Amino acid sequence: MALKIGVIGTGMIGVDHIRRLTQVLSGAEITAVTDIDRARAEAAAPKGAQVFDTPKELIGSDAVEAVVICSWGPAHEEQLLDCIAAGKPVFCEKPLVTSEAAAKRVIEAEVAFGRRLVQVGFMRRFDADYRRLKAVIDGGSLGAPLMYHSTHRNASVPEGLYTSDMPLNDTLVHDADISRWLLDDEVAAVEVRVPRRSTRGGELRDPTIVLLHMTSGAIVDVEISVNIAYGYDIRGEVSCEMGVAALPNRPATVISDRFGIRQAIPEDWRERFIEAYDQEFREWIVAAGQGTATGPSTWDGYAATLVGDAALRAVASGTRESIEMIEKPALYGPAPALAAE
Numbered sequence: 347m348a349l350k351i352g353v354i355g356t357g358m359i360g361v362d363h364i365r366r367l368t369q370v371l372s373g374a375e376i377t378a379v380t381d382i383d384r385a386r387a388e389a390a391a392p393k394g395a396q397v398f399d400t401p402k403e404l405i406g407s408d409a410v411e412a413v414v415i416c417s418w419g420p421a422h423e424e425q426l427l428d429c430i431a432a433g434k435p436v437f438c439e440k441p442l443v444t445s446e447a448a449a450k451r452v453i454e455a456e457v458a459f460g461r462r463l464v465q466v467g468f469m470r471r472f473d474a475d476y477r478r479l480k481a482v483i484d485g486g487s488l489g490a491p492l493m494y495h496s497t498h499r500n501a502s503v504p505e506g507l508y509t510s511d512m513p514l515n516d517t518l519v520h521d522a523d524i525s526r527w528l529l530d531d532e533v534a535a536v537e538v539r540v541p542r543r544s545t546r547g548g549e550l551r552d553p554t555i556v557l558l559h560m561t562s563g564a565i566v567d568v569e570i571s572v573n574i575a576y577g578y579d580i581r582g583e584v585s586c587e588m589g590v591a592a593l594p595n596r597p598a599t600v601i602s603d604r605f606g607i608r609q610a611i612p613e614d615w616r617e618r619f620i621e622a623y624d625q626e627f628r629e630w631i632v633a634a635g636q637g638t639a640t641g642p643s644t645w646d647g648y649a650a651t652l653v654g655d656a657a658l659r660a661v662a663s664g665t666r667e668s669i670e671m672i673e674k675p676a677l678y679g680p681a682p683a684l685a686a687e
């Protein structure tokens with residue numbers, strides 16, 4: 347039986363996820379959609395799906411067994427809390443929420459419910475290149491990881507909607523999460539440096555360099571450039587005691603023409619992480635079908651939110667800002683074992 351899914355937010359990524367859930371993956375059916383822009387929801391609704399006026403009505407509907415949240419970050423908290431109150435598994439696009447207090451409220455609600463229901467959209471963890479990189483680090487042949495260089499470049503960001511805080515509290519969450527996961531470590535403190543501003547983004551604070559000081563003493567440097575014109579370029583290299591492991595250049599068609607010999611660069615996240623998004627939903631459908639979640643958790647969303655908050659404090663203070671985490675609830679220990687099909 348296909349899992350009946352309701353989608354909240356039918357903008358860029360909502361529409362892309364509807365496409366993969368209806369045209370690429372099996373085991374799922376979109377039965378409901380909603381968006382504050384009703385016309386947008388109607389245009390995105392697959393045949394037979396109901397269009398609801400509000401997220402609350404969609405979450406409460408018997409036509410919906412599991413929810414996919416693709417609305418804007420500040421709307422996520424209320425929608426997550428409603429899903430948990432209804433006991434429905436929920437995939438929530440990053441960022442989990444936009445403040446530490448909100449993240450704690452979601453943790454409290456899920457812990458009180460007593461079972462994991464939330465998976466956060468940190469798709470890099472499902473990318474085959476990142477998984478191979480992690481396997482090398484975990485294998486131990488290179489020794490302990492000492493430094494991680496993370497490059498996060500966007501060709502452009504939506505003008506007016508993407509503000510100067512967002513490199514730090516929206517874009518950086520991916521690098522924060524993948525650093526914690528790759529190095530099996532937590533972020534203890536954050537520093538931010540702001541170089542000469544790119545004129546391409548007007549008043550937007552771009553680019554930015556962020557240093558993540560990990561509890562082990564390892565240091566992660568992150569370049570965030572969100573208006574770099576040439577494409578969506580994501581790189582990663584881990585320097586260890588006895589060697590270096592890096593993400594490969596993505597295989598792409600080699601074009602030879604009057605400009606030279608070159609390979610195309612993805613335009614945006616949809617192209618670069620297409621297989622990763624497919625895989626994150628494959629795994630989510632299995633877990634949600636069993637009434638739970640196994641991928642990146644509310645705890646991981648909380649940790650990334652703390653990094654964003656600390657980065658905003660660090661850009662204002664110009665110094666190193668520490669992170670204090672609450673004690674990790676047992677719910678966020680090893681993932682629950684799923685029943686075999």
Ligand SMILES: NC(=O)c1ccc[n+]([C@@H]2O[C@H](COP(=O)([O-])OP(=O)(O)OC[C@H]3O[C@@H](n4cnc5c(N)ncnc54)[C@H](O)[C@@H]3O)[C@@H](O)[C@H]2O)c1
Pocket residue numbers: 354355356357358359360380381382383386401416417418419421439440441467468469516615
């Ligand atoms: N994992 C990734 O790589 C990735 C990529 C892009 C976007 N995202 C995340 O996905 C989310 C959506 O991003 P997007 O690029 O699709 O934005 P978007 O602006 O294209 O779409 C967001 C949609 O949500 C709707 N919406 C906003 N608040 C709502 C509410 N309270 N109730 C119902 N609908 C609401 C808007 O009307 C809009 O149609 C954001 O949280 C973003 O950070 C993640």
Ligand SMILES: O[C@H]1[C@H](O)[C@@H](O)[C@H](O)[C@@H](O)[C@H]1O
Pocket residue numbers: 440500503516517520572615
């Ligand atoms: O919402 C998007 C998305 O998360 C992308 O993966 C990231 O590269 C962008 O910077 C961000 O704005």
